[in-house]
Amino acid sequence: MPNLTKGPKVRRPLHLHDKKLKSLEERASQIREDLIDMLVEAGSGHSAGPLGMADIFVALYFHVLVHDPKHPDWNDRDRLILSNGHICPIRYVTMAHAGYFPKKMLMTLRKFGSPLQGHPERERLPGVETTSGPLGSGSSQAVGLAYTALLDRKPWRVYCVMSDGELDAGQTWEALLFAGRNNLYNCTFIIDRNNIQIDGTTEEIMPLEPLTAKFESFNLNVVRCAGNSIRDFVTAVERAHGVSEKATVIIADTIPGYGVPYMEHDFLWHGKPPSPGSESQQAIHDLRTLAGRITGEHE
């Protein structure tokens, strides 16, 4: 039995300066706009989840992750596992912004022959760590990576983005039991707690609360944060890094469809993009004006 608690002790300071925060927030709103443009070109795909997770993906790719977009297979990169593969549009746009591939590829989402598949595929797009879509298996793969990193004394960390709906799947809890037993402190699960799934709200379909207590009872460190606040999320990651004997679950309370008021909190926007025309124009207008709170000179 390897001594898994004596792994690397590398911790990167994540302190977020106001100036950096402002640039990240601006980046997030550009990314939301690109997301809508891309989804409408594709004509299918998921809207609510990706919009809700834009802030977290910007925080991850532009502040938290140790990675090199020009060398996506660099051995010591942090691993970002996307378990709920259907929100891949936000990963794709953020990766394009980070320089993993040219932005023009966003025109090809879901088209025949594109590396940007409807659900992300490891074999087709460098930088996508795992193929996902079917829910519940990302946490197990994350745990497998994290366990191996400790085994081999590697400095990199594992972040696993998961949806709240996929907590219905038993495999998630099998993975969390393993993470709890093996003190995988290098592994951080990020739950997109947006309270919706395909058929309705999570609490109607299969109630999850009290969620914090569930995770704690699995011997995990739990941090709750506002998922649409970059600062709050980064603070939550800092707190995860600060715990050296347990894996951390960050429950990020996000607003599905964030930034486009007619989509916010509505499970019907889980799996479709806005239709081209007034619907998409309204979405872009809302994103640019913070839902009408900012008016431009041209208006």
Added chain:
Amino acid sequence: MKKNTKQSGLNREAWLVRELFDEKKLKHLPTRDGFGEGLVEAGKGNKNIVVLCADLTESTRVLAFKQAYPDRFVQMGVSEQSMASIAAGMAMAGKMPFISSYACFSPGRNWEQIRTTVALNNTNVKVAGAHAGVSVGPDGATHQMVEDIAIMRVMPNMRVFVPCDSIETRKATLAVAKLSGPCYLRFAREKSPVFTTLKTPYKVGRAEIYRHGNDLTIIGSGPLLYEALLAAEMLSHEHGIECRVVNMHTIKPVDVKAIVDAAKQTGAIVTVEEAQAAGGLAGVVAETLALTVPVVMERVGVPDRFGESGNPREVQEGLGLTAPFIALAADRVLQRKLGNTVPAIPAHVTAAQERLVVMQQEILHEALSRTPRKWGGKKPDASLKSRRRD
């Protein structure tokens, strides 16, 4: 080729739609619609029918059942493995559960639970696999289930049904509800031609001849059977080749007699299915032939690869599943029947590979040619679909 048959052409007794080859008049509906309708109808006659669904109520079309019989609908959330075994429990207490999800998750994810708690237990559970085949299109390989026929037909006690259009799916759903014991019913998301009618004969375990011909037999199942009919028509018009077309809607128990008759009377077989060419319909036909009347055979199906994102028709074409490729397979099987030499890799496979490359280049080139300035292209940002006026 000389017409060597007394009888060739469409089988009038199959009562296919009149507008069979009239593209404009032919109706298109998803097979899942037939499942939804059949389920409500079956539920009316049998109060023991319950429906379990894993967070896909609308898209698997069990919403109508939920609305009609709310107390016989069970929402499972995203837990297909548990769903299969909970259904087995309910069946042991006297219910007839239909479990409904996408085929990639059920039976894809919960295969072992189905094997032990449904098939080995021999419980009265009906597995309904929606969104099967590559015609799910843009969702990509993770959701394009093409291994389900193979993994379900090798399971003892399990019966496997692959209906060809929405009307037949409705009939199959009603038939399955009359059967006792484990069943797997496979259907698809996309609209496909409705080419059978209410009068078209349908009986569990009995294949139906939709077209007569004695040069070769095309055995198909699922919506691609329509492509088989198109190919047969094309071969008849252009080359005078008369194909028998058989609808093998029940993969298990398979109609051995229909396969043996086809082998004896036509001497050459082509199978057509929207699933891995290995193990599925092609598997059962090849096994049957090898054990009875070995004749030459070709397979049209997914060629040992995963699907990928794309428009459903494009993906079907790129993987070589449409009528022109079926015609190429028919040509090859005839050459082999005549004892002529043929290339090692079938022409329908190489032609599809070439077509796929060309299609993908064209499609990506078209999309990239519209790249806006903000993404490094030359078109104004306002030319994006999302920004154009209605």
